[in-house]
Amino acid sequence: MSTDTEADRGAVRIRAGGSFWQNLTQRHKDAAGKAWGRLRQAPLSAAFGVLLIAFAWLLPLLVHWLERNLAAAAGDLAGSHGAHVFLKVDQDEAAATALAERWRAAEPGLEARVISRDEGLRELAELPGFRGIDAVVGDNPLPVVVSADLADPARLDALLDAWRQDPAVDFVQSDARLKRKLRHVQEFVAAAAWVAWGLALAGALLISIHLSRLAVNADRDEISVSFWLGADDAHIRRPLLYGGMLQGFIGASLAAILVLALVAATHRALVEFSQQFASRIELLGPDPRTLLAVVVAAVVLGWLGAFVCTSIDLGQLGQTREDIE
Amino acid sequence: MIEFDGVHKRYAGGQNGLLDINFVIQRGEMVFVTGHSGAGKSTLIKLIALIEGTTRGQVRVDGKVLGSLRRSAAQQHRRTLGMVFQDYRLLHHQSIFDNVALPLRIAGWTQADIDKRVRAVLDLVGLGARSFDTPLMLSGGEQQRVGIARALAPRPALIIADEPTGNLDPKLATDIMQLFISLMQAGTTVVVASHDLHLIQRVKKRVLVLDKGRLIDDFRPEPAA
Numbered sequence: 001m002s003t004d005t006e007a008d009r010g011a012v013r014i015r016a017g018g019s020f021w022q023n024l025t026q027r028h029k030d031a032a033g034k035a036w037g038r039l040r041q042a043p044l045s046a047a048f049g050v051l052l053i054a055f056a057w058l059l060p061l062l063v064h065w066l067e068r069n070l071a072a073a074a075g076d077l078a079g080s081h082g083a084h085v086f087l088k089v090d091q092d093e094a095a096a097t098a099l100a101e102r103w104r105a106a107e108p109g110l111e112a113r114v115i116s117r118d119e120g121l122r123e124l125a126e127l128p129g130f131r132g133i134d135a136v137v138g139d140n141p142l143p144v145v146v147s148a149d150l151a152d153p154a155r156l157d158a159l160l161d162a163w164r165q166d167p168a169v170d171f172v173q174s175d176a177r178l179k180r181k182l183r184h185v186q187e188f189v190a191a192a193a194w195v196a197w198g199l200a201l202a203g204a205l206l207i208s209i210h211l212s213r214l215a216v217n218a219d220r221d222e223i224s225v226s227f228w229l230g231a232d233d234a235h236i237r238r239p240l241l242y243g244g245m246l247q248g249f250i251g252a253s254l255a256a257i258l259v260l261a262l263v264a265a266t267h268r269a270l271v272e273f274s275q276q277f278a279s280r281i282e283l284l285g286p287d288p289r290t291l292l293a294v295v296v297a298a299v300v301l302g303w304l305g306a307f308v309c310t311s312i313d314l315g316q317l318g319q320t321r322e323d324i325e
Numbered sequence: 326m327i328e329f330d331g332v333h334k335r336y337a338g339g340q341n342g343l344l345d346i347n348f349v350i351q352r353g354e355m356v357f358v359t360g361h362s363g364a365g366k367s368t369l370i371k372l373i374a375l376i377e378g379t380t381r382g383q384v385r386v387d388g389k390v391l392g393s394l395r396r397s398a399a400q401q402h403r404r405t406l407g408m409v410f411q412d413y414r415l416l417h418h419q420s421i422f423d424n425v426a427l428p429l430r431i432a433g434w435t436q437a438d439i440d441k442r443v444r445a446v447l448d449l450v451g452l453g454a455r456s457f458d459t460p461l462m463l464s465g466g467e468q469q470r471v472g473i474a475r476a477l478a479p480r481p482a483l484i485i486a487d488e489p490t491g492n493l494d495p496k497l498a499t500d501i502m503q504l505f506i507s508l509m510q511a512g513t514t515v516v517v518a519s520h521d522l523h524l525i526q527r528v529k530k531r532v533l534v535l536d537k538g539r540l541i542d543d544f545r546p547e548p549a550a
Contacts, residue, residue, distance in 0.1 A: 230404030
């Protein structure tokens with residue numbers, strides 16, 4: 001056994017060959033590789049962790065999807081406050097026009113349009129399930145309708161109550177009320193979505209902290225040896241941060257894939273169902289920007305969870321002095 | 326230079342580790358620390374490596390008071406020394422190569438330099454052919470040599486070794502001591518905790534004797550006539 005005397009001369013020579021950026025890149029590459037290696041070392045544990053993160057994100061993504069479709073179904077709710085007033089079948093178009101004139105005169109700003117029987121039949125024929133009805137119906141059985149709209153929904157409600165008392169009116173369908181109900185449902189789902197997002201954020205962060213703690217415990221030997229060999233906090237922390245980000249990324253991506261798969265499966269079933277009624281219903285998928293935001297948030301939370309965990313553990317690792325006396 | 330100035334170390338359970346220790350080790354000196362089990366040898370080594378902190382008194386290395394070092398400075402201090410642990414502290418799921426490369430990666434060496442240096446130190450301790458094995462595939466003595474290779478790898482100015490020959494046969498133990506002497510002759514300070522009196526007598530370097538945490542003797546054996 002002999003020493004290479006040149007090499008072991010004993011002066012402190014901490015070397016870092018290459019440029020600053022090369023070293024930085026190398027360290028991050030090493031840390032990312034180590035994080036990936038840790039996941040591969042314990043695939044079952046890693047899979048459970050990733051699934052936990054995926055399920056945390058799944059609920060808000062599903063609620064978001066529901067909210068998106070509700071919003072689409074409700075259409076543009078902000079501008080419409082309309083109603084359809086169906087007249088009795090003995091009322092003709094001239095009577096309807098006179099009625100509409102009277103209502104417009106009594107209520108400034110009211111828009112009232114008469115929909116004739118023929119026009120009504122054409123509209124009906126365009127609805128899913130009623131195609132071609134205009135060709136097979138001999139005498140048009142539809143009533144004349146007055147379509148009314150007013151900017152003030154409360155005032156319109158009062159008018160509708162008054163019109164119901166009119167002897168020429170058969171019944172009043174308040175589209176605005178229906179849309180308001182739908183909007184309330186949408187608002188409720190939106191509020192639920194916010195709660196679900198909040199829970200997912202907190203859940204993903206807690207899961208990330210927990211997974212990082214497991215990683216720290218699994219690698220405690222390596223971490224403590226590295227620490228006693230002079231590793232700085234960044235060196236110890238870096239692979240764990242990459243591990244957190246990696247698990248967050250895979251978990252959120254999995255959640256996004258599951259939601260897309262669910263949409264695809266539901267959409268197909270819904271289309272087949274609607275075809276039974278000679279109709280077609282289109283479902284919207286989740287917003288791609290939302291999916292991207294979830295993946296980014298999961299990566300950030302993975303990093304944050306690992307940072308919180310390593311801050312606690314590294315603090316404990318650095319305590320060497322015991323002030324007993 | 327290493328200075329112990331009125332150093333006391335008392336553990337959390339109330340057990341005394343060291344009591345009023347005072348000595349100076351010059352740069353480039355080789356010193357043995359000996360004593361019975363529980364005398365405080367490992368504690369003294371750990372104080373130099375900042376694995377433990379003092380309860381009272383000061384440990385100074387090259388003029389720096391270790392107890393007052395900030396976290397980053399303490400980490401820098403640890404990077405300047407080569408530590409051989411009594412229980413090897415090897416990473417069993419990593420290869421011998423990666424174990425020895427660890428302090429170099431921590432210090433930011435390039436991969437090319439790491440490859441070259443690790444091969445050199447593994448050859449030095451006679452384990453060049455085992456670099457891809459894991460520690461569990463090695464005997465206790467071989468693991469000890471991996472620990473020594475890891476300590477030598479970053480070319481430290483100070484080597485502290487806790488029972489580095491405890492699991493080695495006499496021939497290998499002598500070889501390791503010869504290696505330490507060569508390092509010392511090249512300017513490296515070497516502090517070795519050992520209870521092997523025969524080995525200490527053969528090497529004939531300065532000896533600090535501890536007993537129940539107290540420094541009871543500090544002598545240099547006479548060279549053989």
